[in-house]
Amino acid sequence: AIRMTQSPSSFSASTGDRVTITCRASQGISSYLAWYQQKPGKAPNLLIYAASTLQNGVPSRFSGSGSGTDFTLTISCLQSEDFATYYCQQYYNYPGTFGQGTKVEIK
Amino acid sequence: QVQLVESGGGVVQPGRSLRLSCAASGFTFSYYGMHWVRQAPGKGLEWVTVISYDGSNKYYVDSVRGRFTISRDNSKNTVYLQMNSLRAEDTAVYYCAKGGRLSSSHIDYWGQGTLVTVSS
Numbered sequence: 001a002i003r004m005t006q007s008p009s010s011f012s013a014s015t016g017d018r019v020t021i022t023c024r025a026s027q028g029i030s031s032y033l034a035w036y037q038q039k040p041g042k043a044p045n046l047l048i049y050a051a052s053t054l055q056n057g058v059p060s061r062f063s064g065s066g067s068g069t070d071f072t073l074t075i076s077c078l079q080s081e082d083f084a085t086y087y088c089q090q091y092y093n094y095p096g097t098f099g100q101g102t103k104v105e106i107k
Numbered sequence: 108q109v110q111l112v113e114s115g116g117g118v119v120q121p122g123r124s125l126r127l128s129c130a131a132s133g134f135t136f137s138y139y140g141m142h143w144v145r146q147a148p149g150k151g152l153e154w155v156t157v158i159s160y161d162g163s164n165k166y167y168v169d170s171v172r173g174r175f176t177i178s179r180d181n182s183k184n185t186v187y188l189q190m191n192s193l194r195a196e197d198t199a200v201y202y203c204a205k206g207g208r209l210s211s212s213h214i215d216y217w218g219q220g221t222l223v224t225v226s227s
Contacts, residue, residue: 001169034213036152043202043217044152055215087152091213094166096142096154 002026002090006099012107017078021102023071023088032092035064035073038101039084047086048073078104109133109216111203116221119193127188129203129218137161137181140206142214143188145199145223153199157206158186164210171197193225 003026013019023033031051036044046055048064051071061076075082083106088099115127129141143155156167156177165177176189186203200220206212 032211032213036214038152043219045217046213046215049213049215089152089154089214091211093211094154094157095168096157096214098152098154101151 001095002029002092002097004088004090004097004099006086006088006102008102009100010103010105012105013078014107015078015080019075019078019104021073021086021088021104023066023073023099025069025071025090025092028068029090029092031067032090033064033066033071034089034091035062036087036089037082037084038087044087080106109205111205111216111218113201113203113218113221116201116223118224118226120227121194121225123193124189124191125193125223127190127201127203127221127223129186129188131184131186131203131205134205136184138208140208140210140212141177141179141186142204142206143177143186144202144204144214144217145197146202146220147196147199150199155201156188157210159210160208190223193223195225197223198225199223 005024033051035048038044052064085103110132112130142157158177174192179186202220203218204214205216
């Protein structure tokens with residue numbers, strides 16, 4: 001199975017900060033990568049697919065980049081509603097493994 | 108709008124069985140693959156299984172292969188997860204999720220989840 005490793009596992013940030021989360025695949029996955037946001041007690045919500053395509057309705061402050069094995073999720077100007085846990089997932093093959101998650105907390 | 112509503116969760120003893128259901132609406136169900144993803148308490152997301160739009164292809168994570176079976180009834184817009192020989196480590200919220208028309212498609216919508224607790 002392809003292993004997905006996110007970094008960092010958690011960090012604190014302030015409203016207005018630019019933040020970047022990294023996801024690394026144990027083998028090449030082309031651009032078959034999605035990013036999800038999850039808030040406590042809620043289902044995940046799709047932010048980005050195909051590594052860099054913004055899902056309809058997702059604010060433009062979210063962006064994704066990368067291909068092959070290294071990917072990033074960037075939030076250009078952190079808002080209060082963005083404090084959550086973020087997951088990457090590869091869908092290059094099955095099992096469709098997730099990263100372990102990155103929790104973004106309020107500083 | 109897309110809606111996915113899971114049901115069938117609950118408390119079950121180790122070694123017993125449980126069947127989860129997921130009723131879908133708001134899209135042409137028979138066109139899309141469907142997934143189950145789980146999340147143990149306080150842990151991250153774990154992909155469990157997927158079934159193709161017509162039920163002809165199914166894939167499982169190693170930890171459930173041989174114990175769990177995914178199926179679908181396109182006439183009822185419903186996907187199922189039959190879970191046998193349950194273990195304590197299967198305790199989790201189980202999410203039903205909509206995939207794409209191709210096998211290499213991302214998940215775009217999720218249900219709210221149903222909690223399965225395996226405990227004696």
